[in-house]
Each structure stands twice: as structure tokens, then as C-alpha cells.
Amino acid sequence: xxxxxxxxxxxxxxxxxxxxxxxxxxxxxxxxxxxxxxxxxxxxxxxxxxxxxxxxxxxxxxxxxxxxxxxxxxxxxxxxxxxxxxxxxxxxxxxxxxxxxxxxxxxxxxxxxxxxxxxxxxxxxxxxxxxxxxxx
Ligand code: THU
Numbered sequence: 001x002x003x004x005x006x007x008x009x010x011x012x013x014x015x016x017x018x019x020x021x022x023x024x025x026x027x028x029x030x031x032x033x034x035x036x037x038x039x040x041x042x043x044x045x046x047x048x049x050x051x052x053x054x055x056x057x058x059x060x061x062x063x064x065x066x067x068x069x070x071x072x073x074x075x076x077x078x079x080x081x082x083x084x085x086x087x088x089x090x091x092x093x094x095x096x097x098x099x100x101x102x103x104x105x106x107x108x109x110x111x112x113x114x115x116x117x118x119x120x121x122x123x124x125x126x127x128x129x130x131x132x133x134x135x136x
Contacts, residue, residue, distance in 0.1 A: 004115075007032055007075035008107055011055075014040035015077055018055065021045060027055035027078040031063050034070040039063040056090040060097060071098055075105040083107050083114035086121065094118060095125040 001009075007030045015028025020043060027043045041058025053061075056076055063071070074094075078084035083106035086094070094104070100119040107113045 003032060003073060004075070004105055004113075007038065007073060008077060008105060008111075008113070010038055010040050011075040011077040011107070012109075014042050014059075015055070016042075018042035019044045022047075022049060022052075025078065027076065027084065029055040029059040029074065029076045031059045031071060032073045033063065033068045034072045035068075037063075037066075037068065039066065039068070054087060054090050056086050057093050060093055064097070069097070071102060073103045073105070074098075075107065077107045077109070080108045083112050091122040092125065095122050096128070 010030035011028040013028065014030065015026045018026030020026050022045045028040065030038055030040045032038050039059050039062040041055045041062055043053065043055045044058060045052040076084055076086060085106065095118060098118040100117065102118040103115060104118065104121060105113055105115050
């Protein structure tokens with residue numbers, strides 16, 4: 001199996017752990033580090049809807065909390081007609097940690113796969129380097 005297939009499988013598996021009583025829309029994500037570790041995430045919703053967290057961010061936050069910083073590849077799976085498009089908030093979080101050439105596989109349960117780079121997913125993104133010192 002390729003790393004891509006492994007990641008897609010891991011994303012599908014963790015999708016079963018999604019806590020989605022409000023949307024009934026489970027999503028799974030799997031993130032591979034350059035050192036070969038894999039971190040997974042599912043969406044976790046809340047009765048106060050806006051504090052819910054998407055699968056992609058759960059996977060990224062798991063990795064960051066485990067001391068990881070260098071990422072190689074990500075996969076995201078949901079039961080969508082087209083390969084699942086990550087939301088805007090997740091794209092921004094991805095762009096904080098992923099290099100512009102990072103590979104992201106978007107998929108669905110029919111195994112349609114759209115592979116994009118970070119730059120394709122969120123061009124012209126606001127970056128840490130755009131922050132300037134506050135003017136006195
Ligand atoms: N969701 C994700 O977890 N990832 C995506 O890429 C799209 C949307 C979640 C958020 C919410 O829990 C549910 O799917 C419906 O929007």
C-alpha cells in the first residue's frame with residue numbers, strides 16, 4: 001500500500017469516531033509527518049454549534065500537541081458526492097503549519113480522490129510573516 005492509501009484508510013477509520021449528533025455528517029482526517037508518524041482526527045460537535053471542531057483541525061492539533069512540526073501529506077474523507085472540500089477555517093489552520101507544496105488528498109466514500117497542494121487549497125493566505133510589529 002502507498003502512503004496515500006494508508007492515509008485514506010486511516011481517515012476512513014477515524015471517521016467512525018466522529019461525534020456528530022447535530023449534523024450527522026462524520027468526517028475523518030489523517031496527517032503524516034515527515035518522520036513517518038500519523039495523527040488522525042474526526043469532527044467533534046457541540047450543542048453550542050460554533051465551538052465544534054472539524055476533523056482536519058483535530059488531526060493537526062493532535063500532531064502539534066505531540067511536538068510535531070514537519071508535515072508531509074494529509075487525507076480527508078467524508079460521504080460527499082465530490083471529494084470533500086475543507087472549510088475556510090481549516091484551510092487557514094493548514095496554511096499555518098503546511099508548506100505551500102504540501103500534498104492534501106480529498107476523498108469520499110466512492111473513492112473519488114482530488115489531490116491538491118496547500119497553495120492550491122488556499123492561495124495568497126495570511127501568513128505569520130505578514131504580522132508586523134505593533135506601531136508605538
Ligand atoms: N466538517 C469537517 O470536519 N471537515 C470538513 O472538511 C467539512 C466540514 C464538519 C464540520 C461539522 O461538524 C460537519 O462537518 C458539518 O459541517
